[in-house]
Amino acid sequence: MTPLRHALVTGGGSGVGRAIALALADDGIDVTICGRREAQLAAVKAESDRIHGIVADVTDEESVAALYEKSETARGPFDIVVANAGMAGSAPAHKVSLVDWQQTLAVNLTGAFLTVKPALAGMAKRKQGRIIFVASTAGLKGYAYVAPYVAAKHGVVGLMRALAAENARTGVTVNAVCPGFVETDMLDESVQRIVEKTGRSEEEARKSLAATNPQNRFIQPDEVAAAVLWLCSDAARSITGQAISVSGGETW
Template sequence: MNHNAIATLENRHVLITGASQGIGLEVARLALAAGARVTLLARDGQRLQQAAQTFSADAQRVYTVQADVTDENAIARGFAAAREHAGSINVLVNNAGQARSERFDRMDAQFWNQMMQVNLTGTYLCINAALPDMLEQGWGRIVNVASVAGLKGYGYVTAYCAAKHGVVGLTRALALELAGKNITVNAVCPGYTETPLLVGAVANMVEKTGMTPDKAKAALASNNPQGRLVQPQEVAHAVLWLCLPQSSSINGQAVPVDGGEKMAG
């Protein structure tokens, strides 16, 4: 390890939710490369083990926790286990999320609550579990993976949009509360990104419109002025940047990673 490297997280413990695939897995890859100890947290135990196996060369710095971010007790237990294994939590990346689309007048309260629980309440519960460590250490980084849907509106995903707007609001308010404590809170807001989450969106479009999967993908990519889908690694690099000690002046920001979509909108 080059101790003079700019992008270093050596001696830091990074906990990532939704870490078994997509953006979370790419963040884990970059955090390990930057020298961190990494806890991968996800709901699906089998997928979690498969993800961990991809880091066999760094196995001694990787720990897995199976937990659902909507379950307060499971999160408390999971974070305690991570702490026991890898020490106090220095960096929290809230990446777990779920996107479902439905016309507003066809949504029920259960649908609404599910989107809120996974995307917004889960973010709150994880911050609540990690923050005591950061306050005790006098240093910390919280990065919430929100969405461009946290910065603008999209039809047919009102519950998801509302939840992600909530994540951005939480980010901004908490950043001010913690500004004097050497803890930063930021959000990264990806546009349509080529992840397993997108596969669900494409399948939904195919089912509802009769489009081919390729056409549906192209329709989503057309939101991006660059005319393409964002790649998970691109989002992960933005997340890592916000986690670094050198990023201490970046606080309360919602950084779009969207090829210019939000600007264009």
């Protein structure tokens, strides 16, 4: 297998995306990260000479196409694509507006599809590649008050399985990593919503979320990054179509 040399990580300016980008860079891979906040991308880029940042919106097909053209012209085709960009809100289903529903699906599901679509033909032609979706345990089970997010992440897992079936004979593997609650800014936002809507303290809110993990703790970004790094290795060349739960046993 020819060494994998160039990776794309969406949502790479913070949290899980940042951890994945740094892990890949430490492994000797050039990494292009994208997101909508230039300052965040620049901060991650400053941590490694192998990381390059480009502002892009994964919900906009033209923006993604421009990202591919600029990055692949400079550093060669993507051998690894990690569709990590995501967002989540919280509300009872009967209070979810159509705008909120569509935005959640646009970022988490349509954005994931638009992220990987431009890479598929080239990877298949070269007979190698790694496509990895950062989904969620919300793609494997239901959670109350986040119906759009759960629907989107179930869609991501279904998309992954369809692409894995299509590419099984090409040398391209397609998988999803499904973490539980991860210690990131998105978790902090979830905690604040609980505090605001229930009147519970921040400590109580964090404790309630951590309790969903049988290990009674939050997943760390580097744990998700380690799973992605393994899926990119030659040792994982037979692993495809899998939704790997990183959740302390919450689900599988």
